[in-house]
Amino acid sequence: MADGGALPKAQITRRLILEAAASLFRQKGYAEVSLREIAQLAGVKTGSLYYHFESKESLVEEILTLGTQGAFEASRDAVAALGAAADPVDKLEAAFTAHARFLLEKEDFASANLKILPQVPPAIRERHVRQDREYATFVAAIIDEIADAGRLGPDVDRTLLRMLCFGALNWSISWFDPKGRSPSEIAAQLMILIRRGALASPS
Amino acid sequence: MADGGALPKAQITRRLILEAAASLFRQKGYAEVSLREIAQLAGVKTGSLYYHFESKESLVEEILTLGTQGAFEASRDAVAALGAAADPVDKLEAAFTAHARFLLEKEDFASANLKILPQVPPAIRERHVRQDREYATFVAAIIDEIADAGRLGPDVDRTLLRMLCFGALNWSISWFDPKGRSPSEIAAQLMILIRRGALASPS
DNA sequence: TAATCAAACTAACGACCGTTAGAATTTCTC
DNA sequence: GAGAAATTCTAACGGTCGTTAGTTTGATTA
Numbered sequence: 143m144a145d146g147g148a149l150p151k152a153q154i155t156r157r158l159i160l161e162a163a164a165s166l167f168r169q170k171g172y173a174e175v176s177l178r179e180i181a182q183l184a185g186v187k188t189g190s191l192y193y194h195f196e197s198k199e200s201l202v203e204e205i206l207t208l209g210t211q212g213a214f215e216a217s218r219d220a221v222a223a224l225g226a227a228a229d230p231v232d233k234l235e236a237a238f239t240a241h242a243r244f245l246l247e248k249e250d251f252a253s254a255n256l257k258i259l260p261q262v263p264p265a266i267r268e269r270h271v272r273q274d275r276e277y278a279t280f281v282a283a284i285i286d287e288i289a290d291a292g293r294l295g296p297d298v299d300r301t302l303l304r305m306l307c308f309g310a311l312n313w314s315i316s317w318f319d320p321k322g323r324s325p326s327e328i329a330a331q332l333m334i335l336i337r338r339g340a341l342a343s344p345s
Numbered sequence: 346m347a348d349g350g351a352l353p354k355a356q357i358t359r360r361l362i363l364e365a366a367a368s369l370f371r372q373k374g375y376a377e378v379s380l381r382e383i384a385q386l387a388g389v390k391t392g393s394l395y396y397h398f399e400s401k402e403s404l405v406e407e408i409l410t411l412g413t414q415g416a417f418e419a420s421r422d423a424v425a426a427l428g429a430a431a432d433p434v435d436k437l438e439a440a441f442t443a444h445a446r447f448l449l450e451k452e453d454f455a456s457a458n459l460k461i462l463p464q465v466p467p468a469i470r471e472r473h474v475r476q477d478r479e480y481a482t483f484v485a486a487i488i489d490e491i492a493d494a495g496r497l498g499p500d501v502d503r504t505l506l507r508m509l510c511f512g513a514l515n516w517s518i519s520w521f522d523p524k525g526r527s528p529s530e531i532a533a534q535l536m537i538l539i540r541r542g543a544l545a546s547p548s
Numbered sequence: 549t550a551a552t553c554a555a556a557c558t559a560a561c562g563a564c565c566g567t568t569a570g571a572a573t574t575t576c577t578c
Numbered sequence: 579g580a581g582a583a584a585t586t587c588t589a590a591c592g593g594t595c596g597t598t599a600g601t602t603t604g605a606t607t608a
Contacts, residue, residue, distance in 0.1 A: 169463075177596065335539065339540050558602085561599100565593080570587105
């Protein structure tokens with residue numbers, strides 16, 4: 143039967159391998175996970191991996207790309223949905239909420255990315271740090287919007303603020319519990335910190 | 346010559362091995378680093394490692410302990426130096442500043458700890474998560490002090506606040522640049538966020 | 549049903565890993 | 579300086595790793 147859609151049988155297996163690998167990489171790290179382990183979780187024999195991927199490195203490279211692009215797109219779409227004229231602080235909230243959501247409740251690509259990017263061979267790492275930089279620039283632009291409107295505290299460093307916020311969110315992959323606070327609540331708490339600080343009355 | 350101090354020759358080599366291993370673990374991860382690599386950086390042949398350590402696992406275990414204890418003690422001492430009657434917010438600042446300093450400018454044990462704790466064999470990991478928990482409890486008590494004085498914002502979750510702050514600090518090992526902002530400045534920026542938020546005027 | 553191609557499997561290779569036994573060397577004691 | 583103890587090195591082991599060649603199975607077309 144002529145398949146009209148672009149869904150050859152192999153693409154399904156390919157996806158299964160990617161998801162199995164991302165899940166294991168996220169839990170254990172890059173070198174800690176063997177191709178035999180990935181194949182087993184994907185329900186495939188080890189040698190079969192090489193029908194779909196050139197090497198372990200090319201497999202991890204695709205996972206890294208899926209993670210970065212996914213988080214970036216989720217963030218960008220959420221901000222775009224507000225319209226260009228929206229309050230830039232609301233834009234920041236949309237970006238952080240989408241980031242937390244993609245990181246913690248979607249597939250494992252984004253969390254695997256954060257976990258293994260520093261462990262991956264240097265050549266691959268450098269290539270993907272660029273992609274991360276695009277994402278960083280996007281968020282930096284939102285913070286610039288806030289600053290240009292004169293709404294940033296006088297002693298606040300834009301870059302440092304961005305780093306600390308992303309750190310707070312990204313680190314959550316190491317303590318997040320699906321039965322505890324939701325990704326949205328985590329992002330919301332961060333926004334409270336940004337908008338008013340953690341304290342009640344004056345300084 | 347009868348050495349009065351407890352510094353046999355071997356302790357020096359032992360320390361060199363620990364520092365070499367911590368440095369490599371911090372950069373690459375646990376399984377990514379071989380004993381041959383560690384030995385070479387320490388200026389020792391591979392087999393000699395086993396005169397000082399029982400196994401790779403016992404070596405990494407000591408590094409984990411040095412990291413956790415070091416950060417905890419640095420934090421605890423800095424808080425204690427303020428006196429028990431000090432402003433609890435100042436205590437928090439002292440704890441975070443000491444944490445950032447130990448993490449970023451002292452030896453690599455603390456940063457190696459954060460990096461490889463999730464990658465290490467489960468038995469070792471569980472043992473050391475307990476040590477981390479003691480440290481977490483210590484900081485949680487300071488935040489409780491702030492809350493009990495009624496100085497925490499009404500919509501602030503104590504646990505979430507602690508997690509986000511430690512995340513912001515801990516993640517800095519992935520972007521910290523000795524030529525950029527100092528550890529103290531990083532902690533100070535976080536405290537600005539906690540005390541007043543990032544924005545200038547009212548909400 | 550026979551031929552063709554896609555997809556997955558089997559079995560093995562060389563390289564590197566953590567680890568160990570035993571010899572060589574250095575350092576300390578008398 | 580001789581002997582003992584502490585420290586380091588040499589050389590190799592079994593096991594696992596990523597990878598590959600060749601074969602088998604499954605699906606597609608005529």
